[in-house]
Amino acid sequence: MVSNMESSEARELARTMERAEAAPYIHYPRWPRSFSVAFGLWFAAMLALFTHNDGNLLVGAVLVVLVVVEFAYFGWYTRKHGAFPLPFKGNPPPEIARVFWEYFASWAATILVVGLVWWQVGAWAAVGVTFVCVTVLFWVHDVRYAAAADAAKERLA
Amino acid sequence: MIEGLDPVIHSPKRLAAMAILANSATTSFRFLKEHLALSDSDLSKQMSALEAAGYVSSSKDGRGRGASTTYALTKSGARAFNAHRAALLAVLGDG
Numbered sequence: 001m002v003s004n005m006e007s008s009e010a011r012e013l014a015r016t017m018e019r020a021e022a023a024p025y026i027h028y029p030r031w032p033r034s035f036s037v038a039f040g041l042w043f044a045a046m047l048a049l050f051t052h053n054d055g056n057l058l059v060g061a062v063l064v065v066l067v068v069v070e071f072a073y074f075g076w077y078t079r080k081h082g083a084f085p086l087p088f089k090g091n092p093p094p095e096i097a098r099v100f101w102e103y104f105a106s107w108a109a110t111i112l113v114v115g116l117v118w119w120q121v122g123a124w125a126a127v128g129v130t131f132v133c134v135t136v137l138f139w140v141h142d143v144r145y146a147a148a149a150d151a152a153k154e155r156l157a
Numbered sequence: 158m159i160e161g162l163d164p165v166i167h168s169p170k171r172l173a174a175m176a177i178l179a180n181s182a183t184t185s186f187r188f189l190k191e192h193l194a195l196s197d198s199d200l201s202k203q204m205s206a207l208e209a210a211g212y213v214s215s216s217k218d219g220r221g222r223g224a225s226t227t228y229a230l231t232k233s234g235a236r237a238f239n240a241h242r243a244a245l246l247a248v249l250g251d252g
Contacts, residue, residue: 014249017242019173020176078182082187082191083177083181083184085181086182
């Protein structure tokens, strides 16, 4: 049987824990919205290089450069953030969890659309669609994530 | 103290630190200090206690004044935190 004092203490500790658990998700460095275009270009370039490879060394080298750029960006952003959360690790605030699910669903839809365009129209059309879809995906995700983080901050204040 | 709770993690400062670590791959000293609102020495003391319990591991990048420290939960730390979290929520009837 838990006393009133213990229950009150537990409530306070649970609140402290909830605020701390949310911190990595809701306190993060925001990037310019124009980064969405950079992501769209990166994914489109990757698809273009993969679909038009033909064993060309230069294409292979550019692919390697793109992968290195991706890792460098991820490493820089992780250091800048200081507590980069992993989507399936831990307990994100419900506002953020919803956005994560939307994000992954959007990726599934994007892959489907790009696959369909590639099959029905061709590789270069798929590259163009990739650029548009990924740019929009990141732009929308950025907006919705920022709104969700602000809502979580307000609830936990 | 409420039964079932880990005495190492029970302190609000260490509970909050563990909660942050449980939700990120690694966490910097800077992020912990900013979001726990602790002084350098107090934070170091709390993290040392968690490291001594085997719940947290640390790594240092660089040397001297420019050095940065990052922390991560160990497997036993993750288990301890999850058990503590479940026990705390069970007290409130949310477990």
